[in-house]
Amino acid sequence: MMTPTTLFKCLADETRLRCVVLLHKEGRLCVCELTHALDLLQPKISRHLAQLRQSNLLLDSREGQWVYYQINPELPAWVVEILDITVKQFAVNAKQQKDSGRLQAMDGRPEMTKYCG
Numbered sequence: 001m002m003t004p005t006t007l008f009k010c011l012a013d014e015t016r017l018r019c020v021v022l023l024h025k026e027g028r029l030c031v032c033e034l035t036h037a038l039d040l041l042q043p044k045i046s047r048h049l050a051q052l053r054q055s056n057l058l059l060d061s062r063e064g065q066w067v068y069y070q071i072n073p074e075l076p077a078w079v080v081e082i083l084d085i086t087v088k089q090f091a092v093n094a095k096q097q098k099d100s101g102r103l104q105a106m107d108g109r110p111e112m113t114k115y116c117g
């Protein structure tokens with residue numbers, strides 16, 4: 001069960017917040033897409049994604065060699081509302097704009113090519 005304390009602990013870390021914002025905007029992303037968008041090493045991203053998954057904020061699914069993450073669709077409405085507001089506020093954040101720009105410019109995105117390098 002998601003509590004306000006759990007949610008805000010998840011969002012208190014900048015890397016986790018950046019991941020959640022991108023996932024909430026994009027719907028579903030592969031680990032490699034998040035690594036590219038945030039310009040961080042894969043082990044760091046994976047560690048944060050595991051924490052978000054353990055808190056039930058994210059769900060993961062394996063498709064072949066790729067692991068995809070998405071916001072848990074079973075979250076309470078109050079959590080979704082907070083995420084909606086957070087994404088809107090982040091739209092003017094320079095770091096978030098860079099994250100989104102890097103994601104959009106990424107060559108070889110798995111959904112388009114089924115290759116994740």
